Amino acid sequence: MGATQHRRELVSLAYPVYLELLAGVTAGIINMLWVARLGGPAVAAVAVATNLENLLLGVILVAGSGTTVLVARARGAEDPAALRSAVRGGLVLWAIVTPVVALGGYLVREPLARLVLGGGGGSLTRTVDYLSIALPGIAVFFATNVIDGVLKGTGDTRTPMRLAVLANGLILALDPLLILGFGLGVRGAATATVLGRTAALACGLVALRRNAVLRRAASAPSSRTGTPGADARRVAATGLPMSADFVVRMTGALALVGLVARIGVDEVAAYGIATKAVYVATMAFYAVRQAAAIHTSHLLGTGRDERRSVGRQALLLGGTLGLTAALTLLAAGPWIMRAFGSEGAVAEAGTLYLRCLGPYLVLLACFIALGGVFEGSGGSPALARITTCGVILQLALAHALSGSGLPGICTAMAASTALQCAAVTRMHRRATPRPADRTPPGPPPHLLRTAGECGRDHGRAAPGHPAGRLNHRAGKEN
Numbered sequence: 160m161g162a163t164q165h166r167r168e169l170v171s172l173a174y175p176v177y178l179e180l181l182a183g184v185t186a187g188i189i190n191m192l193w194v195a196r197l198g199g200p201a202v203a204a205v206a207v208a209t210n211l212e213n214l215l216l217g218v219i220l221v222a223g224s225g226t227t228v229l230v231a232r233a234r235g236a237e238d239p240a241a242l243r244s245a246v247r248g249g250l251v252l253w254a255i256v257t258p259v260v261a262l263g264g265y266l267v268r269e270p271l272a273r274l275v276l277g278g279g280g281g282s283l284t285r286t287v288d289y290l291s292i293a294l295p296g297i298a299v300f301f302a303t304n305v306i307d308g309v310l311k312g313t314g315d316t317r318t319p320m321r322l323a324v325l326a327n328g329l330i331l332a333l334d335p336l337l338i339l340g341f342g343l344g345v346r347g348a349a350t351a352t353v354l355g356r357t358a359a360l361a362c363g364l365v366a367l368r369r370n371a372v373l374r375r376a377a378s379a380p381s382s383r384t385g386t387p388g389a390d391a392r393r394v395a396a397t398g399l400p401m402s403a404d405f406v407v408r409m410t411g412a413l414a415l416v417g418l419v420a421r422i423g424v425d426e427v428a429a430y431g432i433a434t435k436a437v438y439v440a441t442m443a444f445y446a447v448r449q450a451a452a453i454h455t456s457h458l459l460g461t462g463r464d465e466r467r468s469v470g471r472q473a474l475l476l477g478g479t480l481g482l483t484a485a486l487t488l489l490a491a492g493p494w495i496m497r498a499f500g501s502e503g504a505v506a507e508a509g510t511l512y513l514r515c516l517g518p519y520l521v522l523l524a525c526f527i528a529l530g531g532v533f534e535g536s537g538g539s540p541a542l543a544r545i546t547t548c549g550v551i552l553q554l555a556l557a558h559a560l561s562g563s564g565l566p567g568i569c570t571a572m573a574a575s576t577a578l579q580c581a582a583v584t585r586m587h588r589r590a591t592p593r594p595a596d597r598t599p600p601g602p603p604p605h606l607l608r609t610a611g612e613c614g615r616d617h618g619r620a621a622p623g624h625p626a627g628r629l630n631h632r633a634g635k636e637n
Contacts, residue, residue, distance in 0.1 A: 165454070169472055170450075171450075175319070177443050178323075184435075190331070193334045193348070211275055214406070217409060218402065223308035224452075226305060226308040230311075231311075232456045233245055234372055236462075249394050252394055268291055296349070296356070299353060306322075312456075313370055326359035408546060408550065411554060416430070428508075433495075433516075436513065447528040451535060452532070474528055481520045492511075516569055519576055522579075
């Protein structure tokens with residue numbers, strides 16, 4: 160597969176993912192505008208609850224991301240038993256994790272709200288009201304994430320996009336009705352969110368039944384048997400490093416807010432507004448990462464190790480997106496701040512911050528995009544270690560440079576990300592063979608180990624089973 164084909168495949172997979180992520184952020188902003196009519200305490204309550212939900216997303220990413228990679232690899236290998244195993248493992252993990260988070264969170268919702276808010280205050284009651292509906296409803300959110308992971312693993316990123324648009328469209332329609340029309344306040348906002356996601360989940364289940372890849376896998380004969388526990392452990396082992404990477408980044412972002420708050424009130428307000436604008440760009444970077452992970456995993460399943468070429472195209476796409484975002488923020492910084500209603504010192508500080516972010520955004524785009532190759536090829540643990548070290552370094556540098564204001568914060572972010580880029584690029588070059596160095600056609604050693612694991616967990620594939628034709632098919636394609 161040539162460079163142009165890799166690039167087209169990445170773009171085809173990435174743009175629906177980006178629209179899916181963008182739909183969620185847009186709905187969140189408009190949702191906050193409706194809640195704003197209830198006053199400051201209500202806005203604070205929903206903001207705190209939303210941040211908590213974003214953190215909890217890292218928990219279910221173990222199942223969602225792990226399932227995506229394993230389904231994509233099984234699809235490439237044309238191994239229906241492995242594909243069914245991956246789907247079953249993701250569902251089992253959902254069944255294990257959900258009661259702990261949903262029921263446990265509901266039982267401790269008031270202490271949890273006090274912890275996040277740092278005490279009591281006027282927002283406490285409203286936060287507890289929101290969480291009393293949102294935490295049980297997290298079961299729907301988690302289930303949708305796993306379904307999205309399965310569909311993306313089959314190469315279908317458009318259906319999750321449509322489900323996200325449906326869910327968020329319903330949320331926007333129900334918000335004014337439930338928040339103001341029925342007078343439910345923040346409970347109405349939480350109810351609208353759960354109802355919108357429930358409708359999307361129902362449609363997602365229908366999409367699973369109609370998915371051609373899953374239907375072929377379900378109908379294919381196989382002598383392999385496996386236990387749900389073994390399937391869940393395999394998915395967890397694949398998805399845990401990806402989940403850790405996300406949680407570390409979220410934790411670092413929250414800690415950075417605390418450092419910015421030490422600079423001044425105007426600066427922290429400007430930082431909060433500017434960060435929402437930057438999300439529009441960073442979501443595109445993560446869309447490329449997901450596309451690279453799916454594409455890499457699928458190719459490895461077919462027996463083709465083209466990580467070097469895929470990584471080069473992911474870097475090209477990510478770097479282009481990062482440079483575009485940097486130039487856009489440089490030119491449109493003042494208008495962006497005014498669009499969010501800021502003025503005076505806050506607008507000036509936010510404009511300066513957006514204009515200083517350019518180097519950081521380009522570097523971040525490259526790091527995130529190349530990370531998808533590691534996620535798709537089993538290198539997530541190393542990637543998570545690099546991210547953890549980078550976040551620690553970023554916070555240390557931000558603390559040291561905070562005396563220079565928001566430009567000092569930008570410098571810290573760019574410097575730490577540059578080191579992360581250098582580390583992941585060096586690791587990528589060492590881990591991926593050059594075309595001239597590749598061994599004769601056939602699956603790489605790590606795929607042979609994967610096949611061995613599948614043999615232990617499911618029994619041997621029957622003669623003529625697609626998995627038994629892997630070596631022959633990989634030889635023909637290479």
